[in-house]
Amino acid sequence: MSHRRYTPYLFILPALAMYALFVVLPIADSLRMSLLHWSSPLLPPEFCGLDNFRRLMSDSVFWHAAWHNLLLLAGSLLLQLPLAMAIALLLHQRTIARGLFRTAFFAPMMMPTAAIAVLWQYLYEPESGLLSSVIRCWQSDFVFPWLSDPGSALLWIFVTICWQYTGFHMVLYLAGLSTIPNDYYEAARIDGANEWQICWHIALPAIRPTIAISATLSIIGSLKYFDLIYLMGGGLPEKSREVMATYIYRLAFEQNQGRYGYGSAAAVCLFVLALAVVIPLQARQLRTAS
Template sequence: MSTSLTLRKRRRKEHITIIGFILPAFLVYGTYVLYGIINTFYYSTLDWSGIGPASQAVQTGFANFSKLLKDGHFAHALGNNILLVFVSLVFQLGFGMILALIINSRARGTRFFRTVYFMPLLLSTVATGILWQLMLDPYSGLFNGILNFISPDQRLSWLGSEQVVMFAVLFVICWQYTPQYMILLRAGMTNVPDEIYEAATIDGASKWQQFWRLTLPLLSGTIKTSAVLSIVGSMKYFDLIWIMTGGGPNGYSELMATYMYKKAFNQDQMGYASTIAGCMVIISLAVIIIFQTMTRSREDRN
């Protein structure tokens, strides 16, 4: 009887200790994330400029959501976000895997390449945006200099052309964030025992077979985590687009976050901007749930 009582007291102390460690983080998360999300959906039901108390704003119900469904600018911005998700999953993860394999190899100079490949991620986003603005300048930029060398009198407005701007910015985003996935995948590769590859080599497996049959399956958890980070980051992306183009020209590089910012702070439509933010939350959750369901069903089949 005394033993069971002692075990109960010990478990109660453990539970109190666990709650004590979790509670501060939960309070911060609840205050700055959950409360903010709830307030966002509340503001989305208002016709509010952001100036003055929200309690005195006019209630509009779901009028802002109805307006958003008919908003062509938002639909275009959503399309750009989906394009960014696709490019991030294919190119950032793809090139991140290639770079991770290079720096994980035993070739000479891998320490040097680890530093070089990681450098884009060390730069601040503002510095990166200004740097690439200068390089993509139509008159004095490096890219047009190379283009003129190949084809004289040829000049391309990389950030001013409606047909080119999104691809130029996507290239810069991939350049900056590919090292992040390189590091994640490289960390996953270090957890794979060398004995597995040695046994595969003895059995006559080629490097390609080892990568396809061993590396990819063993990195499935890391790849899935990287993909989730890529999707979430792409759906709420803002900073580099805003610095380089501001969503222009004519909204052709607009994203949901830049469109939301303009509505909130340039046009004083805080209620409508909150509607955009709420839709960003809903769409991001829906995409993540679909992705998780698809990957889980594939894992179950395997």
């Protein structure tokens, strides 16, 4: 009997070992490195305790980066997810070329991020880009540095992020909507409900777990955005384009000052922030499910 009790754990042991090797150990090593200071990459580190975290609390670039992450998070929850939901509700209906539209909206998710960055950099090119060319149809001398303007560069990058990931969340919502029995819709229509009432009182409550999963993934993604922002952020003033992941990368690898410990401290803060946001959401979801 005891042998059977431990048999399931033997099956998950390889997965746990891989998780510990590639997730738990790097997190622990980042925590260890956050307590060290390198005066030079060629010299051994010195233990500095919490000095890296104290310096981080007064680092204006770090706080600007954290604020940009929060702006991306708010934009994802308030704009990207409702847009994905609206598209999913429309494509859930029996419309012409429904499969074609689903594929078209999901296609950006399948593209490499580097290709997306290059594509949208061409679109945002100040003089010959598509956006500037279209606006010059009404204003002949229009030239605008879309990705170099400190006040709005992050906004245009966010538009690209929405273009890339809206289709992913749309697919999640379509999967949730497909689980709702048609009898619910037919009963509501017999009772005189219009399409808006059916959407609000039947569709949305029925896919609440899917919405929670989508929101959680969006929050995590907003906090760890790196590749697209890094590839599209060249030439901008540091504070106007920095998010926490890009700042951590620059600290640890680009500044060439042996600031691995300082970059690790910023990474630990990002990890704690992600936990502080995601754990309450998961706890609330579990309470709702029970």
